[in-house]
Structure formats: structure tokens, C-alpha cells
Amino acid sequence: MLTVRDLSIGFRRYTGLFRQTQVTRLSGLTLTLDAGEVLAVIGGSGAGKSLLAHAVLGLLPPNAVLRGQIAFRGQPLTGGDYPAALRGRRIALVPQQISHLDPMARAGRQIGWAARRAGAAAAVPDRLAALGLPPGAARLYPGQLSGGMARRVLLAMAQAGAPDLLVADEPTAGLDPQNRRTVLRLLRDHARQGGAVLLITHDLTAALPFADRVAILDNGRMAGLEAARDFRGDGAALASAHARALWRALPENGFLADA
Numbered sequence: 001m002l003t004v005r006d007l008s009i010g011f012r013r014y015t016g017l018f019r020q021t022q023v024t025r026l027s028g029l030t031l032t033l034d035a036g037e038v039l040a041v042i043g044g045s046g047a048g049k050s051l052l053a054h055a056v057l058g059l060l061p062p063n064a065v066l067r068g069q070i071a072f073r074g075q076p077l078t079g080g081d082y083p084a085a086l087r088g089r090r091i092a093l094v095p096q097q098i099s100h101l102d103p104m105a106r107a108g109r110q111i112g113w114a115a116r117r118a119g120a121a122a123a124v125p126d127r128l129a130a131l132g133l134p135p136g137a138a139r140l141y142p143g144q145l146s147g148g149m150a151r152r153v154l155l156a157m158a159q160a161g162a163p164d165l166l167v168a169d170e171p172t173a174g175l176d177p178q179n180r181r182t183v184l185r186l187l188r189d190h191a192r193q194g195g196a197v198l199l200i201t202h203d204l205t206a207a208l209p210f211a212d213r214v215a216i217l218d219n220g221r222m223a224g225l226e227a228a229r230d231f232r233g234d235g236a237a238l239a240s241a242h243a244r245a246l247w248r249a250l251p252e253n254g255f256l257a258d259a
């Protein structure tokens with residue numbers, strides 16, 4: 001459904017009045033994502049995860065310089081004008097911040113806006129029910145929602161246009177374990193129903209039970225692309241040394257940093 005080939009992203013920076021340099025923040029990234037699949041992208045802060053998300057949605061800032069190719073169902077997303085009609089319809093973003101909700105509009109209205117923008121029927125009560133939210137949640141303002149509810153409203157908005165590909169940028173940040181599982185399960189459901197999910201997170205342990213594969217970004221580079229099931233035991237099944245080191249260093253695996 002999604003193919004990323006040799007993707008690099010840099011930023012132009014002025015170092016003098018007329019002098020420009022370029023800093024590379026993502027380099028040589030190649031991956032594919034199939035229908036029915038959840039691909040977790042993990043990596044520390046600044047690794048380039050959100051850059052990848054924004055590149056897939058054609059939302060990079062104007063000073064960004066992109067090289068390489070991204071295609072969605074064979075249609076190029078790079079190398080020309082971004083096919084904006086896909087955004088919110090075929091490809092949707094679950095944003096990193098819950099502050100992307102409008103504090104002065106009820107949750108139901110915001111889901112309705114997202115649906116209308118995508119040319120879809122709003123069906124707000126159905127969307128809320130599908131995400132395990134009570135019908136009354138539609139009447140609440142963002143300030144009246146718990147973190148878990150707000151995350152689900154953002155997910156409902158992203159799904160309002162019935163997209164194939166969901167790009168979820170840290171959708172579980174700030175959630176307690178139960179709400180975290182609920183959100184991850186809902187993303188898994190999206191894949192089960194034939195969609196695909198690019199799940200950006202830095203919580204490997206939480207993501208593993210819900211992911212098929214895990215891409216590890218380290219400082220803008222792909223440091224490993226592994227099957228989720230290979231993260232087990234002492235990590236001997238993992239192909240990349242970086243993935244093994246990361247896995248063994250987890251607290252639950254005993255901080256075996258140099259094993």
C-alpha cells in the first residue's frame with residue numbers, strides 16, 4: 001500500500017546572508033507497508049519519526065528538501081505536487097498532540113468537520129461507539145475529555161474519511177496502560193479491516209503485541225527492520241545488532257546493555 005524508497009529529508013539553513021547549508025535529518029530510508037499490516041516505527045526523540053509521517057502526508061515545512069520516492073498504491077507522493085485529494089480521504093494522520101483539537105468546539109462537531117472535509121457522511125454516534133466512547137462524548141468540549149477520550153476523538157477524526165492508510169504519530173503518548181492498549185487495539189482493528197497503519201512510537205514494549213513489523217530509526221537512519229515476533233527471549237532471532245541491543249537493554253529484559 002505504501003512504498004518508501006531511499007527517502008532522505010534535509011533542511012536548508014542560512015549560515016550567513018547568502019550562504020546556505022543543508023542538514024540531513026533522515027537518510028536512505030526504504031520500507032514498504034502492506035494492507036492488513038501495522039508497522040511500528042520506533043526511535044528516540046529527534047530520530048526523524050515525525051518527519052517520515054509528515055512526508056507521507058505531504059506536510060513537510062517549506063525549508064525541507066526531500067529526496068527519494070514515496071508512493072501510495074502505486075501513485076507517487078513525491079517528485080511533483082502532492083496529490084492533496086488523498087489527504088484525509090485515503091491517507092489520514094492521527095496527530096502527535098491532543099492540542100490539535102479545537103478547544104472551543106464540541107468533539108462531535110470536530111468529527112463532523114473531518115468527515116465533511118473528506119466528503120464522507122459524519123455518522124458521529126457510530127464512530128464514537130466503534131471507539132468505545134459513550135454517545136454523550138459528542139457533546140463534550142476537548143477540555144472536558146480525559147486524555148484517553150481525546151486520543152480516541154483524534155482517531156475518530158482521522159477515520160472519518162474512511163482512509164486506507166492511517167499514520168498515527170505517538171497516539172498513545174501520555175496514556176495509562178489501559179487506554180494505551182485500547183488505542184493500539186483500535187489501530188490493529190483498522191488493519192484487520194483491510195487498512196494499513198504506520199504506528200510511530202517510542203514505546204517498543206507497548207507496540208509489540210499490536211504490530212507486525214518494527215522499523216527502528218536511529219538518528220535519521222534505518223537501524224533495523226524486524227518482525228515483531230522476533231522480539232522475544234534474549235533477542236537472538238533479531239537480525240540487526242541495533243535491535244538486539246535495544247531489546248536487551250529494556251528494563252524488563254534486565255538491562256543487559258552489553259550482552
Ligand SMILES: Nc1ncnc2c1ncn2[C@@H]1O[C@H](COP(=O)(O)OP(=O)(O)OP(=O)(O)O)[C@@H](O)[C@H]1O
Pocket residue numbers: 011025043044045046047048049050051052061063202
Ligand atoms: N522545520 C524544521 N527545520 C529544521 N529542522 C527540523 C524541522 N523539523 C524537524 N527538524 C529536525 O529534524 C529532526 C527529526 O525531527 P522529528 O520531529 O522527525 O523527530 P521525532 O523522531 O518525531 O522525535 P519526537 O519523538 O521528539 O517526536 C530533529 O532533529 C528536528 O530538530
Ligand code: NI
Pocket residue numbers: 049050051096169
Ligand atoms: Ni515526533
